[in-house]
Amino acid sequence: MDDCRIGSPQEGRAFWMGVLAHASLKEMRAALALTQIEWPTVEVVKPAEVGTLMLEGRAGGGGRRFNAGEATMTRCIVRVGETLGFSYALGRDKDKAVMAATLDCLLQDADQQSYLMKAIISPLAMIQSRKREAESRRAAATKVEFFTMVRGD
Amino acid sequence: MYVAVKGGEAAIAATHDLVAQARRGNPNVPEIGVKQIREQMKLATARVMNEGSLYDEDLAALALKQSQGDAVEAAFLMRAYRTTLPRFGSSQPLDTGAMAIRRRISAAFKDLPGGQVLGPTYDYTHRLFDFALAAEGGAPVQAAEAQEGLDQHMPRVPDILGGEGLMEEEIAPEGDPAPNDVTRDPAEFPADRDTRLQMLARGDEGFLLGLAYSVQRGFGGNHPFAGEIRMGEVAVGFCPEELGFEIEIGDITLTECQMINQFTGSAEVPPQFTRGYGLAFGQSERKAMSMAIVDRALKSSEFGEGATYPAQQEEFVLYHCDTIEASGFVEHLKLPHYVDFQGELELIRKIRREQEERRAQSQIEREGADA
Numbered sequence: 001m002d003d004c005r006i007g008s009p010q011e012g013r014a015f016w017m018g019v020l021a022h023a024s025l026k027e028m029r030a031a032l033a034l035t036q037i038e039w040p041t042v043e044v045v046k047p048a049e050v051g052t053l054m055l056e057g058r059a060g061g062g063g064r065r066f067n068a069g070e071a072t073m074t075r076c077i078v079r080v081g082e083t084l085g086f087s088y089a090l091g092r093d094k095d096k097a098v099m100a101a102t103l104d105c106l107l108q109d110a111d112q113q114s115y116l117m118k119a120i121i122s123p124l125a126m127i128q129s130r131k132r133e134a135e136s137r138r139a140a141a142t143k144v145e146f147f148t149m150v151r152g153d
Numbered sequence: 154m155y156v157a158v159k160g161g162e163a164a165i166a167a168t169h170d171l172v173a174q175a176r177r178g179n180p181n182v183p184e185i186g187v188k189q190i191r192e193q194m195k196l197a198t199a200r201v202m203n204e205g206s207l208y209d210e211d212l213a214a215l216a217l218k219q220s221q222g223d224a225v226e227a228a229f230l231m232r233a234y235r236t237t238l239p240r241f242g243s244s245q246p247l248d249t250g251a252m253a254i255r256r257r258i259s260a261a262f263k264d265l266p267g268g269q270v271l272g273p274t275y276d277y278t279h280r281l282f283d284f285a286l287a288a289e290g291g292a293p294v295q296a297a298e299a300q301e302g303l304d305q306h307m308p309r310v311p312d313i314l315g316g317e318g319l320m321e322e323e324i325a326p327e328g329d330p331a332p333n334d335v336t337r338d339p340a341e342f343p344a345d346r347d348t349r350l351q352m353l354a355r356g357d358e359g360f361l362l363g364l365a366y367s368v369q370r371g372f373g374g375n376h377p378f379a380g381e382i383r384m385g386e387v388a389v390g391f392c393p394e395e396l397g398f399e400i401e402i403g404d405i406t407l408t409e410c411q412m413i414n415q416f417t418g419s420a421e422v423p424p425q426f427t428r429g430y431g432l433a434f435g436q437s438e439r440k441a442m443s444m445a446i447v448d449r450a451l452k453s454s455e456f457g458e459g460a461t462y463p464a465q466q467e468e469f470v471l472y473h474c475d476t477i478e479a480s481g482f483v484e485h486l487k488l489p490h491y492v493d494f495q496g497e498l499e500l501i502r503k504i505r506r507e508q509e510e511r512r513a514q515s516q517i518e519r520e521g522a523d524a
Contacts, residue, residue: 013398014398014399014400014401017400017401018388018400018401018402021400021401021402021403022401022403022404049239050238051238051239051240051241052207052235052238052239052240052241053240053241053242053243053244053389053391053402054240054242054243054244054334055208055243055244055247055389055405056243056244056245056246056247056332057246057247057249057350057354057432058246058247058323058325059323059346059347059350059430060311060323060411060428060430061249061250061309061311061312061323061409061411061430062250062309062312062323062324062325063322063323063324063325063430064323064325064326064330064332064346064347065246065325065329065330065331065332065347066332066346066347066348066350066351066354067243067332067333067334067335067336067347067351067354068247068350068351068354068432068434069202069203069206069207069208069351069354069355069434070206070207070208070235070240071207071208071209071244071389071405072207072208072209072212072238073241073391073402073403075241075393077395086393086395086396088241088391088393088400088402089402089403090208090389090402090403090404090405091209091211091403092209092211092212132253132386133302134298135253135255135385135386136253136254136255136302136303137298137299137300137301137302138255138296138297138298138299139254139255139256139270139272139302139303139385140270140298140299140301140302140303141296141297141298141299142256142270142271142272142273143268143269143270143271143299143303144268144269144270144271145269146263146269148263
């Protein structure tokens with residue numbers, strides 16, 4: 001991915017964690033099936049847990065913060081070797097949380113990172129941006145120009 | 154006062170089975186799936202998520218299935234489930250300016266940067282039945298795709314006009330304080346804007362729609378314009394403590410409405426446009442519009458307009474707009490109130506007895522005097 005900001009470790013990690021959160025378990029499994037990754041022994045540090053996140057909005061879009069309502073989310077922490085991996089995603093998919101947290105571990109390993117970015121994160125990010133693009137093009141097909149009728153002619 | 158009752162276990166168990174059978178309907182008709190509800194009843198699940206104040210499309214679909222399509226009962230299930238979950242924190246404030254737009258219109262400005270986008274709307278349908286839908290099994294419609302997607306930059310309409318200083322400003326108070334949460338600290342009156350917006354966001358669509366309508370008909374003195382309505386997907390940002398940096402944890406669908414209203418000005422403020430704000434989960438335009446109109450009506454005291462009409466009276470609006478509280482209190486009247494009613498019955502009998510005794514007494518006295 002061109003916009004993968006891998007140069008800055010934290011931004012790179014925020015990027016792949018975001019892509020994993022947006023992906024479904026099915027998509028992750030499909031991407032994994034095409035790789036030769038040896039799935040590691042995973043130690044669960046904090047089992048996948050479902051809770052809520054309070055979603056904040058802003059009055060007028062940019063003003064005072066207010067609580068717009070909650071959303072369900074799932075979080076999970078695992079360890080592979082010495083590395084901790086995290087997952088936070090909307091929804092209640094615990095299997096996805098474990099898999100995403102494990103991939104977060106593997107992605108932090110410098111030896112595997114570039115391969116995993118290419119084999120898993122990029123294809124998932126591509127699916128997501130294509131979907132957004134298709135939605136945007138369908139919306140663009142409904143772009144409208146209304147003409148105001150002049151009265152009294 | 155409500156006095157608890159006990160017993161009735163067998164009847165209650167039987168009614169659970171009976172409602173399950175009634176919910177299923179004719180067993181020769183295929184059972185409806187939660188995924189079907191989620192995908193094909195999106196506007197219904199959006200309402201359940203809004204009034205249940207919990208974004209989860211699968212749960213909202215299950216709630217609708219379980220409640221036989223009763224939106225209020227379904228919202229109740231969402232609220233009840235929510236109370237069983239731990240709260241992991243608060244999101245970063247949602248940035249509706251960065252929304253992946255699927256619909257965006259302004260009834261006030263014709264030529265908007267980024268354009269007017271109708272999106273999936275019933276506005277320009279003829280409201281005639283499409284009997285082809287009753288036949289089922291038709292090929293899925295493939296909507297047209299334009300060559301190019303929408304502009305990346307779609308500024309919010311009030312922000313465009315804000316530049317000229319003609320629009321009431323919506324800016325965060327100093328220090329950008331964390332908002333009050335009415336699920337933890339009950340509202341106090343007069344309520345701040347954050348409390349008001351949260352309560353309206355959880356509020357019943359029908360109640361808010363009726364109030365908004367009353368404002369338009371003159372019970373509130375505002376003439377609103379739909380400055381902008383936008384609908385689409387917004388990324389949810391979260392900064393977990395363990396990580397220390399912000400990540401996106403998924404997208405949600407939101408509808409945002411910015412209402413623009415006239416204001417003639419006061420001694421301190423020159424004439425300008427004032428604003429009302431609505432934000433709702435999913436595609437929920439009627440809710441977002443109603444919320445925005447009522448939000449503006451509740452600003453009446455700020456603008457020295459008084460609180461003459463129902464929609465301007467904060468305690469009245471905010472205390473009565475919650476679906477779950479309102480239906481709970483109205484519908485609890487169905488539960489056994491035998492002790493309560495027995496007490497009332499005794500009281501009425503006593504009053505009547507005393508009245509009759511007094512009447513008899515005075516008659517005796519009158520007849521005695523005549524003699």
